[in-house]
Amino acid sequence: MPSDISSSMPSIVAQPVKRHRLRLDFRVQVWITWALLLVILLGALNQLGLDFALIRSKLPFMLGLHLSPNGFVQGVVLTLLVTSLSMVFAVGLAVLTALGRLSRNPIAFALATFYASFFRGTPLLVQVLLIYLALPQFGIILSALTSGVMALSLNYGAYLAETIRAGITAVPRGQREAAMTLGLPPLLIAIKIVAPQAARVIIPPAGAQFVSMLKDSSLVSLMGLWELNFLAQSYGRSTYHYMEMLLTAAFIYWLLSILLEIVQHRLEVRFGRAYGAHRQ
Numbered sequence: 001m002p003s004d005i006s007s008s009m010p011s012i013v014a015q016p017v018k019r020h021r022l023r024l025d026f027r028v029q030v031w032i033t034w035a036l037l038l039v040i041l042l043g044a045l046n047q048l049g050l051d052f053a054l055i056r057s058k059l060p061f062m063l064g065l066h067l068s069p070n071g072f073v074q075g076v077v078l079t080l081l082v083t084s085l086s087m088v089f090a091v092g093l094a095v096l097t098a099l100g101r102l103s104r105n106p107i108a109f110a111l112a113t114f115y116a117s118f119f120r121g122t123p124l125l126v127q128v129l130l131i132y133l134a135l136p137q138f139g140i141i142l143s144a145l146t147s148g149v150m151a152l153s154l155n156y157g158a159y160l161a162e163t164i165r166a167g168i169t170a171v172p173r174g175q176r177e178a179a180m181t182l183g184l185p186p187l188l189i190a191i192k193i194v195a196p197q198a199a200r201v202i203i204p205p206a207g208a209q210f211v212s213m214l215k216d217s218s219l220v221s222l223m224g225l226w227e228l229n230f231l232a233q234s235y236g237r238s239t240y241h242y243m244e245m246l247l248t249a250a251f252i253y254w255l256l257s258i259l260l261e262i263v264q265h266r267l268e269v270r271f272g273r274a275y276g277a278h279r280q
Contacts, residue, residue: 050243050244050247052244054239054241055248058235061075061231062232062252063077064078072226074231075231076252076256078227078228079227080256082149083210083213085149086148086149086156086213086217087213089157090154090156090157091157091160092157093158093160093161094156094158094160094161094163095164096112097157098112098162098164100112100113101165102165102168102169112161115158116162118158119154119157119158120158120159124151124155124216125219125222127151127154128147128220129222131150131151132147132148132151132222144220144223144225148219148220148223152213156209160206160209163205163206163209164198166201166202167201167202168194171197171198175194179193196271200268200272203267203268203271204264207263207264207268208264211257211261215257221233228252228253231249232246232248233246
């Protein structure tokens, strides 16, 4: 008997070590591949004869390290401000719309579906122009920042609503019924029981939409806001070096997107632990 136990123990101990080693090898290979691709990309860009001195001189302004001429934030800081505000309002609208879609009240259901259908069925650019240029015809004059945040919030709130609804419906009905038998109030059931389980389904597509929102925030440049895309185009026109400025903006957007993807990954891992979810 002792020999049987001792013979089986090495396999039990070695298995987690082997899996950890495989994960480590996978990550190393991924990072090496990324590094090689990045070197190739930078080498190709270097062959274009870009004016890196110009990029260095304009980069602090594009990063928002200096205020705009009117004393407001600009560049990346303004882009992040627009995106962050839009995220907050979009999530609020999405939750209300998702609850309306799940409601048995015909009026709430109709309002939710009408809103989602309109803002998913029309281009974001048209919505931006309607809010900023058309509303003043009816005496509703909004600032460029307010118009941009409103357009992004309304548009992405409509898309996020379906994501949140799918997450809620993915939670087994028995979970709610079990909580109700324990006498828990509906609000506590929603926060403690439904929301954590639904988050596992909601986070991946919602994260992708937030990355898309970050890039679509460039549309507010149409309203004269000095965000990243506006500065890139302005410096390109004034220096006749569009390639340098637009590529700089592209790399900054890319870096911001990577940071958002890292946050998304961390949240996925956190809410997937209870389900044995494993990611590389």
